Amino acid sequence: MDERVREHAAVLVDWSARIEDGDNVVLSVGPDAHELAVAVAEALGERGANLLATYSSGEITRAYLRAHDGEFDENPAHELALVENADVYLSLGGGRNTSATADVPGETRQAYNSARSELREARMDTRWVSTVHPTRSLAQQANMAYEEYQTFAYDAILRDWESLADEMAQMKALLDDGSEVRLVSNGTDLTMSIDGRTAVNSAASVAYDSHNLPSGEVFTAPYATEGEVTFDVPMTLHGESVRNVRLEFEDGAVVDYDADQGEAVLTEIIETDDGARRLGELGIGMNRGIDRYTDNILFDEKMGDTIHLALGRAYDSNLPDGESGNDSAVHVDMITDVSEDSRLEIDGDVVQRNGRFRWEDGFE
Amino acid sequence: MDERVREHAAVLVDWSARIEDGDNVVLSVGPDAHELAVAVAEALGERGANLLATYSSGEITRAYLRAHDGEFDENPAHELALVENADVYLSLGGGRNTSATADVPGETRQAYNSARSELREARMDTRWVSTVHPTRSLAQQANMAYEEYQTFAYDAILRDWESLADEMAQMKALLDDGSEVRLVSNGTDLTMSIDGRTAVNSAASVAYDSHNLPSGEVFTAPYATEGEVTFDVPMTLHGESVRNVRLEFEDGAVVDYDADQGEAVLTEIIETDDGARRLGELGIGMNRGIDRYTDNILFDEKMGDTIHLALGRAYDSNLPDGESGNDSAVHVDMITDVSEDSRLEIDGDVVQRNGRFRWEDGFE
Known part of the structure; x- marks a missing residue:
């Protein structure tokens, strides 16, 4: 073996x-x-x-x-x-x-x-x-x-999970303290509330409330989403290729959408139930062992220099005890590349620009 | 497919x-x-x-x-x-x-x-x-x-199980009504009591209390065994080849035994406990779709023109409610070919001769 x-x-x-x-x-x-x-x-x-x-x-x-x-x-x-x-x-x-x-x-x-x-x-x-x-x-x-x-x-x-967990703890702290997130990139200008939500330092261990191996992302459960977002990382949903999904949100729900490819699958997902029109997750990919897209969400959503959002069910781990978040039969992650022409703001402060985090060399 | x-x-x-x-x-x-x-x-x-x-x-x-x-x-x-x-x-x-x-x-x-x-x-x-x-x-x-x-x-x-079940019902009726079975063949002359025991028509269906597919045998739980028997169908017991086992019974228990090959395994089995010296099962193979030995008990014991006996544990399904039969940690099936020079008698009446049953053409 x-x-x-x-x-x-x-x-x-x-x-x-x-x-x-x-x-x-x-x-x-x-x-x-x-x-x-x-x-x-x-x-x-x-x-x-x-x-x-x-x-x-x-x-x-x-x-x-x-x-x-x-x-x-x-x-x-x-x-x-x-x-x-x-x-x-x-x-x-x-x-x-x-x-x-x-x-x-x-x-x-x-x-x-x-x-x-x-x-x-x-x-x-x-x-x-x-x-x-x-x-x-x-x-x-x-x-x-x-x-x-x-x-x-x-x-x-096969990463040094303990040290990645320490780095990701910095992003978790920023999200836990923040109220509003704004993501700006090509075809994307989206604001979401994260007030009262708790981010998960997803270090590939149940001890961190993290349930994927590999992992290497920090995620929370946004709500009150407004604006538009384009997912430019290719994906396969229900066995179909889906490319360049664009979603438009008002009052937290999708009000318009299209895709260059696979729009029918997107429709199927969005029409599953009410919760499928709302976001359940905002995730920041921080596993730089994953350096390219492989059409597998387990890996893709943790890729360094990417951010993903999921339509559908929110995880309880992001919510105060006893509070329930967005509920849905689905949880469908979609990914956008933030390595260029991109910034992530928390309450107006830029925390990631063109893939570099504020605590890293090269961030400006 | x-x-x-x-x-x-x-x-x-x-x-x-x-x-x-x-x-x-x-x-x-x-x-x-x-x-x-x-x-x-x-x-x-x-x-x-x-x-x-x-x-x-x-x-x-x-x-x-x-x-x-x-x-x-x-x-x-x-x-x-x-x-x-x-x-x-x-x-x-x-x-x-x-x-x-x-x-x-x-x-x-x-x-x-x-x-x-x-x-x-x-x-x-x-x-x-x-x-x-x-x-x-x-x-x-x-x-x-x-x-x-x-x-x-x-x-x-892929047999016509319904019609095989009907045929096997005739054998079950003979065994249920009978008191003593005698099996005579090369190297075999064995009598067993079956008085008070109920045969199972093992027709490969839970509706018949039968749990193997394929099946195709009728079995009961004999006792008071006397005489000698030779098992000439090859078998693998505990991973070892065993050939031509001969057992001699007195008062229901094995008093002498030998084998051409694998006698040590036979000794191990017979010395497991008291019940391992006594029979737990008499089975009559009636699945003529199985026409040869394949070293797999699921098939071998149901082979047409064979009869098998098991040393060890009896099945509750053969016993009156609440009565317990022969008890043992083992249940080891051994098979003998009855296609030639052979007869099976119930209370002195021949019910199978040289592989043909009394209700079949060619039985004399």
Whole structure:
């Protein structure tokens, strides 16, 4: 086994999920994530955790959803009981075709997701972490050779997380103290309120309320959004290429939108429910191990010199205890490049300009 | 997709597990059973069942068990809650190496199994069915080419189960009404009491208390065994080849035994406990789709023209309510060919001769 696979498993189990003796762990395994699953199972055994592996296959999901009449039972009791009794939920992505569910009708997907809200909430009550095993399918999506992609992925995953967490703490402090954020860039002039919200220092560990590996972003939950934004980083949503999405906000909600490509998918997302028209997340990408776009949101949204916004559900971790934020069946991240002709202001002070932060050399 | 895979899924879902709208189904998927899992997911979707897929990999189990200190938590709550809230548990076997766990220490395996007894019982309280997807690894174990093995497996699985169930009902009636069975063949002259015992018509459906696909046997729980028996069908026990086992019974218990090969394994089994010296099962193989030995007990014990006996534990389904049969930590099936020079008598009447049953053409 490639030693990096074992290192990945160790980071996931120790730094990210903080596994301890006796933890009840659900390990969700993609069809091509087998090798990482073996390394994680070894690490879980060493630490005395209890392992149940589930199988997460786009092809199985597609077959099931296409055959179903669309009247889904809400939160099936067996799956809910599993997740409610789990301490930890580790998701090892890695399929054979990132478009495996491309021909599932949008309304079926929506009905399925809507019927599973308690399941999602229960999963988010665990110490959940999502990661991916670098597969040939992901390499292809990134337009990279397989070994090139492995190097890219492990550069992003096998970081000095402790020191990145210290740097990101500075951005968190600025967002926590601030009331209003303004983002200005090509095709973008957007203001959002963040007053009363708490930023998450997403350092790829549940100890930081951070649930992705790799991570490396600081995010909060904005509201009262006004203005327009252009997302110029390419993306794939529901298996379709989407390019240059433009959103216009009034009173916190999308009032107009278009896209150079994939507008139908965008419509599907925005019309899911009321919350899908509002922002759930503002995130600042700070993982410079991720130096290029690879058409995979897990990596792309953490890329250094980018900022992303999500339509849909807000994370409770950004909200005061007991307060609920924007609610939706969806959470769809979209990314904009801020490396040039760009500035991020908090209450009128520029905190990032052309990709450099105010505490860095080169910021002016 | 090979149409036989879809047919296999339909038999499993409709005939075997009797899936209905709203059933909560756990689908346990082996690493190479993916294609069957896709077909089963499609069938489950059509019927409106709720699907959770688990991943059953010998390599993951091996890594976990070898890394663990052996002090296993009993019946982990998340896995137990899953199974207790499931209506149906479908196991799709199909790995890449039938020896994947060969180097797991025996005591670790035993400790793991002992810690999971409630889990096993909970699974047996569901409408559980075990089947296998024909894989290259199983083809290798059977000494067959892959496509040859597929043909063999689907011949065994895709039967007219309703008509086989009707035929097997005749054998069940004879065993239920009978008091004493005598089996005479080369190297075999054995009498057993079956008075008061109930035979199971194992027709590959939970509706018949039958949980294997393929199945195709009628079995009961004999006692007071006298005489000698030779098992001439090859087998693998505890990973060792065992050939031509001969057992001699007095007063229901083995008093002498030998084997041409693997006698040490036989000794280990017989010396496990008191119950391991007594029979727990008499089974009559009636699936003529299975026409040869493939070193896989799921198929071998159902082979037409064979009879098998098991040393060890009897099944409750053969016993009057509340009565307990032979008890043991083991249940080891051994098979004898009855296609030639052979007869099976119930209370002195010949019911099978040289493989033909009394209700068949060619029986004399």
